[in-house]
Amino acid sequence: MRLVRSTGSPRTPWRNGAGLTRPVAQWPAEAGLDEFRWRVSCAEIAGDAPFSAFPGIRRELLLVHGGPLTLVVDGDRHVVARDQSLGFSGDARVACLVSGGLPAVALNVMTRRGASTAAVAVEPVGRALALTAPDDGDLVVVALEAGTRLGGADEALEPFDAVWCGAGERVALGGSGRVAVVRVQPDRR
Structure with missing residues (x-):
């Protein structure tokens, strides 16, 4: 991570x-x-x-x-x-x-095209939000406003700070606000 x-x-x-x-x-x-x-x-x-x-x-x-x-x-x-x-x-x-x-x-x-695909969504953080990167891909989580905190370290994320997780890695978020969640995987089309 x-x-x-x-x-x-x-x-x-x-x-x-x-x-x-x-x-x-x-x-x-x-x-x-x-x-x-x-x-x-x-x-x-x-x-x-x-x-x-x-x-x-x-x-x-x-x-x-x-x-x-x-x-x-x-x-x-x-x-x-x-x-x-x-x-x-x-x-x-x-x-x-x-x-x-x-x-x-x-x-x-x-x-x-032919290399990767991505899914994009906005999610509320709420009290706790745990996310896992795909086993064969990456996860990028971008804080969209103040109030989001990074897991166990309880480190504040400022707007547009991001966490990048490799294959299978997990990230825990807390606090408040919303985050953009991007899941990237190999293109299998």
């Missing part, structure tokens, strides 16, 4: 320069944007902007702060409210229109 503090991840420009992103976790850890099998990042959306193209990638955008967003994916309009997600191809032409609070923050989960 690895704790990834949001303050330790540098913000970098999107591939197309239209926004900023902060990496959370990816595999392989040192891979570039054209080599990763999967990647989780927090995208900061400060206004209407086109999304970067990622051919060969499946994308899942989960709005976690601000918005709502309207995503125009190859001409089709989709409204995404907080804690909702939308999956689309990285090959698609995507324009993002912000119709609410700014800046909006979205968890961006990308998986390479």
Whole structure:
């Protein structure tokens, strides 16, 4: 299990320069944007902007702060409210229109076709939440607001701090708030 503090991840420009992103976790850890099998990042959306193209990638955008967003994916309009997600191809032409609070923050989960798949959800922490990584994959849990504490160490997680667990590892959370839960597994399609 690895704790990834949001303050330790540098913000970098999107591939197309239209926004900023902060990496959370990816595999392989040192891979570039054209080599990763999967990647989780927090995208900061400060206004209407086109999304970067990622051919060969499946994308899942989960709005976690601000918005709502309207995503125009190859001409089709989709409204995404907080804690909702939308999956689309990285090959698609995507324009993002912000119709609410700014800046909006979205968890961006990308998986390479033929290599990995991911499931994304938002869960309340409540008094206790125990999660286990898939036996053949990874688990990334991102705190979405203050109040979440990391298991036995009772260490506070700040917004957008993350815990990355490898195959079969468990994480226990307590306190309050909500977390984004990303489960990544090999693509068996």
